[in-house]
Amino acid sequence: MPFEIIRGDITKIEADAVVNAANTALAQGGGVCGAIFAAACAEKLTRACAKIGGCATGQAVITKGYALPAKYIIHTAGPVWQGGGQNEAALLYDCYKNALELAKQNGCKSVAFPLISSGIYGYPKDQALRIAVTAIGDFLLGQDMAVTLVVFDRAAFALSEKLYHAIKAYIDDHYAGTHYLPRLAKEQTLRLDATVALMREEQETFSDTMTVAADFEACEQESPLIKASMPAPQAVMAQKRSLDDVVARLDETFSQQLLRLIDESGHGDSAIYKRANIDRRVFSKIRSNKDYRPSKNTALAFAVALELSADGTRDLLMKAGFALSRSSKLDVIVEYFINKGNYNIFEINEALFAFDQSLLGA
Numbered sequence: 001m002p003f004e005i006i007r008g009d010i011t012k013i014e015a016d017a018v019v020n021a022a023n024t025a026l027a028q029g030g031g032v033c034g035a036i037f038a039a040a041c042a043e044k045l046t047r048a049c050a051k052i053g054g055c056a057t058g059q060a061v062i063t064k065g066y067a068l069p070a071k072y073i074i075h076t077a078g079p080v081w082q083g084g085g086q087n088e089a090a091l092l093y094d095c096y097k098n099a100l101e102l103a104k105q106n107g108c109k110s111v112a113f114p115l116i117s118s119g120i121y122g123y124p125k126d127q128a129l130r131i132a133v134t135a136i137g138d139f140l141l142g143q144d145m146a147v148t149l150v151v152f153d154r155a156a157f158a159l160s161e162k163l164y165h166a167i168k169a170y171i172d173d174h175y176a177g178t179h180y181l182p183r184l185a186k187e188q189t190l191r192l193d194a195t196v197a198l199m200r201e202e203q204e205t206f207s208d209t210m211t212v213a214a215d216f217e218a219c220e221q222e223s224p225l226i227k228a229s230m231p232a233p234q235a236v237m238a239q240k241r242s243l244d245d246v247v248a249r250l251d252e253t254f255s256q257q258l259l260r261l262i263d264e265s266g267h268g269d270s271a272i273y274k275r276a277n278i279d280r281r282v283f284s285k286i287r288s289n290k291d292y293r294p295s296k297n298t299a300l301a302f303a304v305a306l307e308l309s310a311d312g313t314r315d316l317l318m319k320a321g322f323a324l325s326r327s328s329k330l331d332v333i334v335e336y337f338i339n340k341g342n343y344n345i346f347e348i349n350e351a352l353f354a355f356d357q358s359l360l361g362a
């Protein structure tokens, strides 16, 4: 996965480079900096840093990783939080950008970051996180690299209150709960199959939209569970084209549908797999194997990258054998972003991480 957020201790991460939340003097400090110096060999690292001499706020320098599992340590000095009026946001963005550029210049394929400035330097954690995700996301849209944001403790990770509460409210309104998940999921899958079969039959017999709508209505009355995953009857007419598409393309595999949608989007392959947080090699496999079976998170990631509607997302998921379900918290959160028209996969992953869900991409 090109961009991942994980919990852990950065000194234990095996990456080509780990990033140190340094000070401008490059002296051993507390927090993650103290831990990195101690684990790498404080004496050798202090000598290497003294040789470099210092690092301006927002800039980055590189040393060996010494005893760390990482080959290199990239030191970047974050801004001290002073209320937000001292150019802190731009400087913090520069920390990530310059550290990533330096990693690239040194041939690094994988880099791990702590949440810079969010400890001793006092940057509000939600804002520090937003900047980290934006800066890393911006960089990855133009580069192939595996970047990990390593969050040390639970408290160190916070969505903005407003976003957290908006998503929480959406989950409360739409989430069907987990206590009957297995039964519901199974029934939904069976009913989805039945519904698709019904749609196919309808398509063969009638081209009249009203007939399709009427049958959906009948089908829903008979089986209210379908409501959770299929459009309401009054919405059927408006979605006629989408239903036609589903039926007309029943024989398309996931891979074929994906490649067609990418062509139709007018964006190149690489723009789409990068926006989907999908590794280039995984995409190559999907491209070369028409029967590729993606995980649900991979399929959802492509739906986001292609900016599909909720219905379009359902269609693509169905090709991979999945449904967009109200009984999955992950699905409800993704649906929240789709309904908001926010297709930034990195922001979606930030929210998924905050709600303890697995991330989109591969």
Ligand code: AR6
Residues within 6 Å of the ligand: 008, 009, 010, 011, 021, 022, 023, 027, 028, 029, 030, 031, 032, 033, 034, 035, 078, 114, 115, 116, 117, 118, 119, 120, 121, 122, 123, 150, 151, 152, 153, 156
């Ligand atoms: N792994 C990952 N993250 C960690 C670890 C760890 N082992 N330890 C702490 N964190 P801070 P700053 C998190 O204070 O705010 C030093 O003295 C921590 O929870 O390390 O940029 C330097 O020398 C927090 O979210 O860095 C500077 O003088 C994040 O890392 C100054 O502190 C950053 O916290 C830099 O302050």
